Amino acid sequence: MSDCHDGCNGSRREFLSGTLKLAGGAVVTVIGASALASSSSGPTSAPIPGGGEYDWNEHLWAYLVDTTKCIGCGSCARACKAENAVPDGFFRTWIERYAVGTDDSHVDSPNGGMDGFPPVQVGFVANKSFFVPKICNHCRATPCTQVCPVGASYRTKDGAVLVDADSCIGCGYCVQACPYGSRFIHPATHTASKCTWCYHRITKGLKPACVTVCPTQARQFGDLKKDGDPVRAVVEHDRVQILQGHLLTEPQCYYTHLDKEVR
Template identity: 70%
Template sequence: MDETQSDAPAPAPQPAPEPVGRREFLSNALRLGGGVLVFLAGAPALGEGPVAEGYDWTQHRYAYLIDTEKCIGCGSCVRACKAENGVPDGFFRTWVERYVVSPEASHVDSPKGGLDGFPPIQTPFTPTKSFFVPKMCNHCKETPCVQVCPVGASYRTQDGLVLVDAERCIGCGYCVQACPYGSRFLSPTTHTAEKCTWCYHRVTKGLKPACVEVCPTGTRQFGDMRREDDPVRLAIAHGRVSVLQPHLLTEPQCFYLGLDKEVR
């Protein structure tokens, strides 16, 4: 049988496909149901956080204390956090809420996260008391955000902080939805999860978090629970401290002095 040759032109060579980045690959896998991610869910996080040279995280265990009876709602802490950490406009790693209450009703507001302080109180009822409550990531021991992260980007350090590895984060938003305290957001710049880190880059150098440093009334305090004489440790051990939403059993490491029953 004679061979015949086709007059049809040979197909044009196709360009090689663009390589898919790790983050894009994992995002696509998530959208498709991603069984490939199962092995990553329990993967150890890269490193132990942005520690300073020579820092030994095994020698520390940090906790945060907020005295709600001292907060004046000035917003200095929010401004300091924004400046120190480059927080995008419209988002907050820490914020301040104002509670205005009476026996009949209550009102909670946080204009611009308390960044510029608070305007005069205007409510349809006559308040019997008002107070301010700073909030942030609670750095929980049993944190939902770490449990739901499919790639190990959210993790807890040995000295007690919950951090995000931006190199691993794929911006799926699972941790944002899982946080019961509303302390996480997806950065519009990096498209990765962001939150309060207690200024870990400062803490590992022996400095205080920026919000603690600038607080004019001593509302915010930061301490090391491995130091027996630490004022924060002593206050937590002997003061009337509480945590937000204790029924969730997340074991927050952000403690409050004088927290009112109206606060959630």
């Protein structure tokens, strides 16, 4: 069932749900079945019901972060907040600052890095220091959609992990299941909320807001199905890293020059 993501049995599903509605699944006749099957033209004409021109079969989005380029200005987090009306105290994206010494390390992210970073004094000799931007990893084997009891959270065919706020019951299980702390319960809607890769933008040919405003190209966004895409080139040919690889969530947010201290 799980590998049937690309509508291979869309018409069968339609048929099944139709019969369930009509007859409790058991007593429909063969004639009824064939009539239903032939009447459902399938979702070939409009790939997303009500989605217009955009064909999600033609894209596979991926995110790329070069940690050596991040200057910790927080423009991304501010743009994200404005673009997506993210409530105060909750974060769809944030920036972490690391200071790493031989035996000790220090991490902070004041207000998610939204207001930039004040100078910091650490109580040890920091040999290196750097910023790491974080967003939802839009995992391919996502633990968050796995645990959603009602199918309110799902991964689209073009690779974005989304939450249907009209179906979400607000149980918070997905918040617990995300190893990256990318999800939260929205204080106003009481449903799960998270980074959508600005799905309202990427389906119109734009980049996510955080990528659009990043002044150093530390954050990049690309299409793994597009020839000549720079992000695709890096993901396919360079040495890329992911966060918490041991959990086998197959993140689609890739990193270059990640430090061992980053989790």
